[in-house]
Amino acid sequence: MTHDGDRADLVVVGAGVAGLTAAIHAAELGLTVIVTTKGSRRTPGADTSTRYAQGGIAVVDPTDPADSIDVHLTDTLSAGAGHTDPLAARSILADGPDAVAALIAWGARFDAHADGMLRRTREGGHGVRRIIHAGGDATGAEVERALWEALRPHMVSGRVGVRAETMVIAVDTDLDGRAIGVTARDGTGRAVALRAPTVLLATGGIGQIYAATTNPEGSMGDGVALALRAGAAVADLEFVQFHPTMLHTPGARGRRTLISEAVRGEGARLVDADGVSITEGVHPLGDLAPRDVVAHAVHTAMVASGRDCMFLDARDVPDVAQRFPTVTAGVRAIGLDPAVDPIPVVPGAHYLCGGVATGDRGDTTVEGLFAAGEVARTGLHGANRLASNSLLEGLVMGRRVARAAADRAGTPITPTDVEMLTRAARCDRTTLQDAMSAGAGVTRDAAGLTAVADLVAAAKVRPLRSFSDVADAAATMVAGAVVAAALRRDESRGCHRRADRPLTDPVSRLEWARIDEPVGMRWDAADPVGSPVVA
Numbered sequence: 288m289t290h291d292g293d294r295a296d297l298v299v300v301g302a303g304v305a306g307l308t309a310a311i312h313a314a315e316l317g318l319t320v321i322v323t324t325k326g327s328r329r330t331p332g333a334d335t336s337t338r339y340a341q342g343g344i345a346v347v348d349p350t351d352p353a354d355s356i357d358v359h360l361t362d363t364l365s366a367g368a369g370h371t372d373p374l375a376a377r378s379i380l381a382d383g384p385d386a387v388a389a390l391i392a393w394g395a396r397f398d399a400h401a402d403g404m405l406r407r408t409r410e411g412g413h414g415v416r417r418i419i420h421a422g423g424d425a426t427g428a429e430v431e432r433a434l435w436e437a438l439r440p441h442m443v444s445g446r447v448g449v450r451a452e453t454m455v456i457a458v459d460t461d462l463d464g465r466a467i468g469v470t471a472r473d474g475t476g477r478a479v480a481l482r483a484p485t486v487l488l489a490t491g492g493i494g495q496i497y498a499a500t501t502n503p504e505g506s507m508g509d510g511v512a513l514a515l516r517a518g519a520a521v522a523d524l525e526f527v528q529f530h531p532t533m534l535h536t537p538g539a540r541g542r543r544t545l546i547s548e549a550v551r552g553e554g555a556r557l558v559d560a561d562g563v564s565i566t567e568g569v570h571p572l573g574d575l576a577p578r579d580v581v582a583h584a585v586h587t588a589m590v591a592s593g594r595d596c597m598f599l600d601a602r603d604v605p606d607v608a609q610r611f612p613t614v615t616a617g618v619r620a621i622g623l624d625p626a627v628d629p630i631p632v633v634p635g636a637h638y639l640c641g642g643v644a645t646g647d648r649g650d651t652t653v654e655g656l657f658a659a660g661e662v663a664r665t666g667l668h669g670a671n672r673l674a675s676n677s678l679l680e681g682l683v684m685g686r687r688v689a690r691a692a693a694d695r696a697g698t699p700i701t702p703t704d705v706e707m708l709t710r711a712a713r714c715d716r717t718t719l720q721d722a723m724s725a726g727a728g729v730t731r732d733a734a735g736l737t738a739v740a741d742l743v744a745a746a747k748v749r750p751l752r753s754f755s756d757v758a759d760a761a762a763t764m765v766a767g768a769v770v771a772a773a774l775r776r777d778e779s780r781g782c783h784r785r786a787d788r789p790l791t792d793p794v795s796r797l798e799w800a801r802i803d804e805p806v807g808m809r810w811d812a813a814d815p816v817g818s819p820v821v822a
Contacts (some may be wrong), residue, residue, distance in 0.1 A: 293448060294700075297692040298469055298483040300455045300510065302326060303337035304388045304427075304678055305660030306489030307434035308386075308685025311393065312778040314441035321448045321481050322438075323471055325505050325754065327387070328656040332431045334503045336491040336661060337678070340427025341547035341613055343420035344682075345675035346383045347416070348407060354415045363676060366412040366577040367669025368781035369791070370523070372656040375666030376784060378647060379683050386682035387419070387619035393437035395429055397421045410674035411797055420676045424547045424613045430678060432540040450481075454754050455509070457708050458486055458517040458656060461701040466517065466655035472754070484698035485655055487688050488513060488643060489681075492526070493660040493769070494542075496762045497636035497728075498720040501530055501545040507758040508765030510662035514643040515764060516708075519651040522664045523641025524765075525773040528672050528782045529729050531557070531581040533635030535596035536616055544617030546599055546632055548674045550625075551575055553610065557602035558629065559588055579671040581599040582634040586729040589633070598629035599681045616805070623765050634729050638677060640668040640782065641772075649688040657691065659684035670781025671688060711760035712746040719743075719759075719766055727770055732787040 299306045302324035310320045324331045332338055347354050360377050367376075376577045391397070393819050397419045398406040407416040421429035441447040452474035459468050468482035490510030494502025511521060532551070534544035551557070551574045557565050564586040570576035576584075585597050601607050607625050618625045643651055643658035645665050648659055660681045667680055699729065722742050726735030743766055751757050778792040779785045 289544070293321055293395060294482045295321045295448070296483060296696045297487065297689070298322070298380055298481050298487045299487045299489055300469060301335070301489035301491060301514070301660070301662075302449075303335040303489060303491055304430055304434065304681035305685040306323060306334070306418055306487065307438055308682050309489065309688045310362040311434065311437050312686045312689035313443065313692050314446045316689060317695055318689070318696055319446055319452065320441075321483065322359060323410055323450045323455055323469070323481070325454050326451055331449060331451040332435055334505055335431060336502055336506060337427045337681070338431045339501070339503055339542075339545070340430070340678060341424040342410060342675045342678075343408070343418040343426045344387060344678045345413065345418050345673065346387045346679060347380070347417060349384065350407075351415065351417070353395060354417055358414065358415065361809065362413050363667065363673045364669075366671050366673035367614070368579070368671050369669070370526075370780060371780050372666025376767075379665065379667050379680055382683045382802050383679045386679065386686055388428065389686070390433065390682055391435055395421065395433035397429070398423065401513050406548050409552040409575065411551065411575045411581060412572070412673045413575075416630075418549065418552070420549065422612070424549060424609060424611045426678070427765060448750050449545030453479075454757055455513060456751070456757055457705070458488075458513050458653075458705040459703070459705045460653065461703045463701075464518060464653060466653055467700045467703060470707065472757070480705070484700055485657060485692040485695045487649070487692070488656070488658040488662050489660045489685070490662045492639045494636040494769055496720060496723050496766050496769070498540055498724040499533065499543055499633070500541070500636040501533055501543065503542055505758075507762045509758060509761040510658070511768065512761035512764045514651065514656070514658065515768065517653050517656060519527055519653045519656055520644045521642060521768065522644040523670070523772070524639070524769045525776050525783045526640035526668075526670050526781055527636060527727070527769065528578055528640055529582040529634040530637035531578060531585045531634050532599050532632040534547050534621070535631035535633045536621055537595070540717075543635060544614070544620075545635075546614055547611065548578075549610055550599065550607075550614060552599050553604045555604050557581065557585065557632075558598050559597065560594060562600070577671055578637070578674065579784075582729055582782070583784060585634050588608050591627070592765055596631040597641045599627045599632050601625045602627065602629070636671050640664075640670060640672050647687070648691040649699055650691065652770060655695070657688045659688050670783060679761060708751065710748050710750055712748050712763055713756065714742060714746045714763045716762065719762060723769075729774060730784045730786045731773055733774060736774050739766060739770045739776070740745045743770070811817075
């Protein structure tokens, strides 16, 4: 049974940078907002990908003669491997300074020099030092803190309501296919209908469908699954970015410590067991090449040597413990010291570059349904994310969705009976994660991808009795969509590396990059078990 819940102008699913930015700005515009999060009531934002983001925010310094929006765009297009939408990317990057200024006005504190000027560093793929950080390598934690502090007055006033320990299980649509709200389960298992003319998916990524990832436990791809079930188009799911420097912890599963790209920006070197560089000659930027290039170099070196990791040598980075306290704590937890010991690293599932296909305001192909943050495919990232563009995108697109919701406020909602989702196909989580790591990892081929597709196709429909069951069903659906997209892209491009198709197709590049006709999938609603079909 579904209980009547609250009504608002905007329902936000997720409590990371994009979702909270949208909620705050919408409240400032006079809207009522409901934010749902799977996080605990005491610390609702503690397990978001934003919270764990060590990297900073890439934003142009207007006082730097070597930098500009066009220079930032050039770096972004280069990282995106010919698949970035230049118009969408330029628009987002150009709105970045205002979005960061708003975040600072909301109380975010970034590292600064004695004269008050923001400190800037350089990360992979960037030609200049344009990355701002907080707490050295704790930028995400500071962003999350500042956003919750800015949201609190709107919660006290009643304009924003937060439903913690709540998992959205469906985006509800009316008979005309328009989004009218969501159905969610709260911590007691009760189903609640939350109604609004605008729904924002801001659920983060899909890293937990792999055995090892930098993502928190909740990143099971539920936002992509919600969009697919609602009939929205998705795109570029084959582009799963693997971060080249995840801390190697033998036998560990799930989220592992990320070794921030900024460590390499300050002089750390990627080397093999003999101390020999593994990126020299691979790319002009060496260790600071785009992530897909460096991750592939690390993976290639591991395969060639037969070793289960490579090493990041940060011993020459001045004051590494003070400069990178989060990294240092993670490394010390396994008995090493980055000031003394080379750090064992492996590539790990990091960011999804594709997602729910959106327009320039975050609008999807379903009226009233929007997406922002990692769950969305805006066209900014193309085939590979440029370091520290992600938090910037969340800030910019969250503000845009809020303005779109203001334009839609007052749109009538047609009462509709919604069938409760109680059963879905789902694989065993460990089996699925291991299959994705083996068949859809840093490099993949048709045989490995087909093996995962066969596993997903054989998944049995089971009751959804818990949050974990719902997450497993979402992960199963999204894994199937990822491998279908990876099989369809019969080339190597960016972070999609096909060992059996190593070349990049020069003919299809522009066709695939068209954002008005995204290469992706829709969910076949006539199939109750679900199988991805090409849009």
